[in-house]
Amino acid sequence: MKIATWNVNSLKVRLPQVLDWLAAQQPDVLCLQETKLTDAQFPRAEIEAAGYQVVFSGQPAYNGVAILARAPMTELERDLLADDPQKRLLAATINGVRVVNVYVPNGQAVGSEKYAYKLAWLTALRDYLADALKQHEKLVLLGDFNIAPEDRDVHDPEGLAGQVLLSEAERAAFRELTALGLCDVFRLHHQEGGLYSWWDYRAFMFRRKLGIRIDLILASPMLAGSCSSCEVDVAPRRLERPSDHAPVWAEFVV
Structure with a gap:
């Protein structure tokens, strides 16, 4: 079972790239973040024509998550915090695997209101997953975490130390997720640094191979x-x- 995640930073702009990637890579499940579309705007017909069922939860201009799958999806869940207008979580069960798609808040800057919201959101996510893992032995949590788990996940850990995405409180929140038994499966296959999933558009960061690994796939034992x-x-x-x-993808024998 091939499961993938991709923050597309506007599905309206990136839809042709997503359709091409689906055709080339043939994932069983693709989780999208930052779709930046209302539900009424979502390109359901194009996705279904590509052979995928789809569920989505969106809002105009910001955030938005979607799950694309070849098999039927059941037990759908949307939203993490009550009365939160930000669309950042979508979960479904697919072929016996509980798939939890998340777009963790960025946090803007350490000490800001958005940073406090991020930490509160991560606490709620931990509590949600503690319950979900009791119900689902096969669970995968994936998406844009907006956290670099370790220094080897950052091109300049010293220069960026203490900043948002790398702060100790964020990393501690991430460790609380792994303490539940979730495993960062990328590190089962790659121990070296210098492997990233996000690169700033500015200063030719991708061309210079200066990025951060913040798009993650965590799996139950x-x-x-x-x-x-x-x-x-x-x-x-x-x-x-x-x-x-x-995009980041993982393959599981299920």
Whole structure:
């Protein structure tokens, strides 16, 4: 079962790239973040024509998540925080695997109101997953985490130390997720640094290979044990008008 995540930074702009990637890579599940579309605007027909069922939760101009799958999706869940207008979580069960798609808040700057919101959101996510893992032995949590788990996930850990995405409080929140038993499956197959999933549009950061790994796939123990591969596909980042994120995919024997 091939499961992928991609922050597309506007599905309206990137739809042709997404359709081409689906055709080339044939994932069983693709989770999208930052679709930036209302539900009424979502290109359901184009996705279904490509052979995928789709569920989505969006809002105008910001955020928005979607799950594309070849198989039926059941037990749908939307939203993490009550009365939160930001569309950042979407979950479904697909072929016996609980798929939780997240777009973690960026946080803007350490100490800001948005940073406090991010930490509160991560606490709520931890509590949500603690319950979900009791119900689903096979669970995968994936998406744009807006957290670089370790210094080897950052091109300049010293220069960026303490800033948003790398702060100790954010990394501690990430460790609370892994303490639940979730495993960062990319690190099962790649121990080296210098492998990233996001590159700033400015200063030719992609061309200079100066990025951060913030797009992650975490799996429950039963699922992690069957992970045969996990890769970042940098090819879409080379395209004209790309997202600033690259797709990340993992393959599981389920």
